[in-house]
Amino acid sequence: MKLEFRRRGILFVVSAPSGAGKSTLLNALRPGADFVYSVSCTTRVPRPGEIDGEDYHFLSAEDFARKLAAAEFLESAEVHGNHYGTLRAVVSEQLAAGVDVLIDIDVQGARQIRGDARTDIRASIADIFIMPPSLDELRHRLVKRGTETPEQIEVRLTNAATEMEAWRDYRYTLVSGSVEEDLQKFRAIMRAERYLSRRMILA
Amino acid sequence: MKLEFRRRGILFVVSAPSGAGKSTLLNALRPGADFVYSVSCTTRVPRPGEIDGEDYHFLSAEDFARKLAAAEFLESAEVHGNHYGTLRAVVSEQLAAGVDVLIDIDVQGARQIRGDARTDIRASIADIFIMPPSLDELRHRLVKRGTETPEQIEVRLTNAATEMEAWRDYRYTLVSGSVEEDLQKFRAIMRAERYLSRRMILA
Secondary structure, X not given: OEOOEEEOOOEEEXXXXXXXXXXXXXXXXXXXXXXXXXXXXXXXXXXXXXXXXOOEEEOOHHHHHHHHXXXXXXXXXXXXOEEEEEEHHHHHHXXXXXXXXXXXXXXXXXXXXXXXXXXXXXXXXXXXXEEOOEHHHHHHHHHHHOOOOHHHHHHHHHHHHXXXXXXXXXXXXXXXXXXXXXXXXXXXHXXXXXXXXXXXXXO | OEOOEEEOOOEEEEXXXXXXXXXXXXXXXXXXXXXXXXXXXXXXXXXXXXXXXXXXXXXXHHHHHHHHHOOOEEEEEEEOOEEEEEEHHHHXXXXXXXXXXXXXXXXXXXXXXXXXXXHHHHHHEEEEEEEOOEHHHHHHXXXXXXXXXXXXXXXXXXXXXXXXXHHHHOOEEEEOOOHHHHHHHHHHHHHHHHOXXXXXXXX
């Protein structure tokens, strides 16, 4: 008798108010054999250097609208007149193949993903909220980044305070510290999720 | 605004068929600031070198029986005429103080702990089953250990095969590899459990 466990893929859903350290963390994570990043569809015009199918799947407005009407998106949103969305079938196939998928998404998008009717998607979700250590620290990080005006920073802080209330909706809350700490915590969550009995299939 | 998260203690319940690598793993874990081992009560006579309150709480048969009748044990068992049990009040106080407690227990004991009516106990449980990679490997480890006769090894293997069926009842299943691998997996689980939003209390 030899026990062989296979397992379903995990859908890591990661959200954070801007400045909480999410981008730094996700850049440091480096996907590889371990997991893949979900690639969004968008109607936005490609920026110089962006690669179709890698940074985004660039779709025409008509194509996007057709897919939206056919309810093919796991989540979708309109930002500054551009549409963004994640194709359910792509994610579903990756999960069925045992591949872990990471989606970097705002709290509204996370809510759409959680609300999806497909049970294979819902059972695969491990959602993680990255919390800034404090609003003061968040302000400090935004000022240091230097990409926003003081007025824009105030708007971001107000939005962040609202977004931060969503932490309870996520299975995990990771209070951001140093990049190294955040990375270790995040990797621990990724590993532990892989040992959940309910994800395992006895071959 | 400063976010301060406190959290409830976690009750790590760890089971494994003998030879699965549990003792080696738990010895390597070394509790400290991180968590404490639960100390069982027993009516067994102390062995040379065993310290009361550290290895076990040594109780008289009368004292044990009184506590058992008063339902003070979270779990209890009789083995070779000796009684063993874990005091619910002790564990409960540790958890309330935010201390993580690790109980090394067989599948029957784990079942009793899960079935406990106290919701603070139930909400605190993170149960982990350590699975031998295969029965062949388990046999190999038992032979190598050299503490049992071939007949005793066969009995242990039969028991192990039955015990292994309990893996689905545990939140996590850790398929045992090298000590170092097991340690890393176990530590990842311990860390990740600490970031569960439902364990957190916003101060």
